[in-house]
Amino acid sequence: MKYWLLKSEPGTYGIKDMERERRSIWDGVRNYQARNFLCEMEPGDLAFFYHSNTKPPGVAGLVRVVEARVVDPTQFDPDSHYYDAKSTPEDPRWRTATVEYLETFATYIPIATLKATFSPDELLLVRRGNRLSVMPVAEEVAVKILQLGRAS
Numbered sequence: 001m002k003y004w005l006l007k008s009e010p011g012t013y014g015i016k017d018m019e020r021e022r023r024s025i026w027d028g029v030r031n032y033q034a035r036n037f038l039c040e041m042e043p044g045d046l047a048f049f050y051h052s053n054t055k056p057p058g059v060a061g062l063v064r065v066v067e068a069r070v071v072d073p074t075q076f077d078p079d080s081h082y083y084d085a086k087s088t089p090e091d092p093r094w095r096t097a098t099v100e101y102l103e104t105f106a107t108y109i110p111i112a113t114l115k116a117t118f119s120p121d122e123l124l125l126v127r128r129g130n131r132l133s134v135m136p137v138a139e140e141v142a143v144k145i146l147q148l149g150r151a152s
Contacts (some may be wrong), residue, residue: 003142067098105149
């Protein structure tokens with residue numbers, strides 16, 4: 001099992017939306033490195049649900065990958081913000097994962113806490129200039145994040 005971090009703006013799709021829906025395709029990722037990370041996911045992997053573009057940004061909860069390498073349907077929808085005219089059903093450019101809700105953390109973990117706890121070498125999220133919406137998390141870092149989020 002691997003660990004990941006998935007970013008989403010809570011005004012667009014937050015942990016409360018994930019909890020309500022219980023399961024969701026993680027669509028709309030249009031960065032090749034983030035897409036490559038999505039393609040490395042396997043069912044059973046865990047991912048931290050990170051609220052970005054909010055004050056303060058931080059880790060809100062946990063989801064589990066239930067389907068891997070799912071074709072992102074938004075790439076074929078001309079009315080979608082994520083439409084890609086160069087992608088075809090025969091040769092899709094964008095793949096993603098389906099995730100299911102596991103928990104909302106008892107303690108929201110703001111970015112300041114993550115920066116104080118982890119070095120940029122330990123957690124890609126705190127590396128200066130990093131803007132990826134999907135990234136791997138090392139197991140030892142994931143264990144610490146789980147402890148922080150479940151502390152009350």
